[in-house]
Amino acid sequence: MAQVEATTERVIAADAEAVFDALADYNGTRPKLLPEHFSEYEVREGGDGEGTLVYWKLQATSKRVRDCLLEVSEPTDGELVEKDRNSSMVTTWRVTPAGEGRSRVVVTSVWNGAGGIGGFFERTFAPKGLARIYDAELAKLAAEVEK
Numbered sequence: 001m002a003q004v005e006a007t008t009e010r011v012i013a014a015d016a017e018a019v020f021d022a023l024a025d026y027n028g029t030r031p032k033l034l035p036e037h038f039s040e041y042e043v044r045e046g047g048d049g050e051g052t053l054v055y056w057k058l059q060a061t062s063k064r065v066r067d068c069l070l071e072v073s074e075p076t077d078g079e080l081v082e083k084d085r086n087s088s089m090v091t092t093w094r095v096t097p098a099g100e101g102r103s104r105v106v107v108t109s110v111w112n113g114a115g116g117i118g119g120f121f122e123r124t125f126a127p128k129g130l131a132r133i134y135d136a137e138l139a140k141l142a143a144e145v146e147k
Contacts, residue, residue, distance in 0.1 A: 004113040006127035008134040009106040014145040016103035020078055020095040022145050023105075024049035029144060035136040050074040054082075060129055088112040105141065107134045 012019055022029040027047035034041060039057045046052035052072040059065045068089070070082040080093040089111040098104040109130055113119045 002113050002115075002119060003110055004126055005108060005110045006130035006134070007106065007108040008131045008138060009104060010135070010138040010142060011098050011102055011104050012138075012142045012145060013102055014142075015101060016078060016095045016097045019103045019105060019141065019145050020080075022141060023080055023093050023095065024072075024074075026052045026054050026072070030054075032144060033137050033140040035133060035140070037133050037136075044069075046072070049080065058133075060126065060133070105138060107138070109134075 037059050042055045044053045055069050069085040073081045078095045082091040091109040094106045
């Protein structure tokens with residue numbers, strides 16, 4: 001099994017602290033940011049950063065739907081890590097200052113991919129598809145915090 005990785009980034013015209021707070025707000029802001037690929041969103045514990053347990057279904061393709069139960073941690077300032085209890089997927093959101101009143105958000109997901117020909121297609125296409133999903137989420141984040 002090879003590790004598969006998808007990374008997307010965006011510079012947002014808002015302070016890093018405001019952007020991070022919006023991402024960490026699983027009760028209020030986060031559900032507003034999710035594109036149509038996400039459904040059945042539910043905060044099961046916490047709701048604000050570290051200690052949150054959140055559930056959703058992620059429909060990556062027309063045939064591929066993944067049940068995600070994510071434990072959220074904040075290992076360092078400006079970093080949210082979502083570890084899926086149902087798979088090997090780990091998604092890390094990093095928010096850093098990028099000049100006056102601007103911030104850079106980098107989201108990276110890694111997981112253990114399948115082997116064989118299925119794994120080849122997964123490594124080839126999944127990162128691009130997930131990057132498109134995250135790009136849509138980052139666009140909604142920008143619209144939310146740049147108000």
